[in-house]
Amino acid sequence: MKTFQKITSMLSSFLMLIALMSFCKPGSETKNNSGSNVIREVQQKPSSNKAKPVKSTYKVTFIELGSVRCIPCQKMKLVMKAIEKKYVGQVNVVFHDVWTDAGKPYGNQYGITAIPTQVFLDESGKEFFRHEGYFPEEELAKVLNQKGVH
Secondary structure: OHHHHHHHHHHHHHHHHHHHHHHEOOOOEEEOOOOOOOOEEOOOOOOOOOOOOOOOOOOEEEEEEEOOOOHHHHHHHHHHHHHHHHOOOOEEEEEEEOOOOOOHHHHHHOOOOOEOEEEEEOOOOOEEEEEEOOOOHHHHHHHHHOOOOO
């Protein structure tokens, strides 16, 4: 009986590890069709329908979809803080931990397949750029510059 419990426990741990590994992707891949801002963790629930673009006072909204337990996501936290500090009033930085009940709907809303994922929205709330994986500050700044953020 104890052997069965050990095997069950090990199998459960193994499956959990596989799930975590498949969700956290350390590499990066760029896709030129979305954009969004990140830095503050937002706790409000999104609507179940696709979000309608909303006019913003920011030139760009940078949305980071990740987890506080993901190593590449932890590295992105430093980038988010630097962007928020450097572009005060121009870039709205938002973070959603998609491994929590509060953040999971945002992962679904933005259709993410890996974390971290960065989504960039323009002033009207329309996605203009998307990136998966760690995104260095210098490269991220180039995306912001496309929308007049300097």
